Amino acid sequence: MSVRDRIEQTLAEALAPERLEIVDESHLHAGHAGARPEGETHFRVRVVSAAFSGMSRIDRHRRVNALLASELAGPIHALAIDARAPEEPGRP
Incomplete structure (x- = not known):
């Protein structure tokens, strides 16, 4: 599995x-620290979930980082996160 x-x-x-x-943005970071020729090192995640209702932006990021801890400890070098609740303005 990728x-x-x-x-x-x-x-x-x-x-x-x-x-x-x-979004796999690894190609944008070729030659930079943490980049690998095969890619899958730099990602952007946009997620809208009711699970984020009432949470601060920091807490939403912490939740996503905790869920992806094993990937962040291994193949992922960088992760950009846009996490919002459905009722938030400016949803991704």
Whole structure:
């Protein structure tokens, strides 16, 4: 299973998101620290879930980071997160 697929499966199971977008941005970081030729090192995640209702932005980021801890300890070098509740303005 690809890193992207593991991210998707983990977040979908834990957060039951209304919207989930995972973008592999590894190609933008070729030659930088943490980049590998095969990619799957730098990701952007946009997720809208009721699980984030009432949570601060920091707490939402902490939740996503905790859910993806094993990937962050291994193949993922960088993770950009946009996590919002459905009622928030400016949803991704």
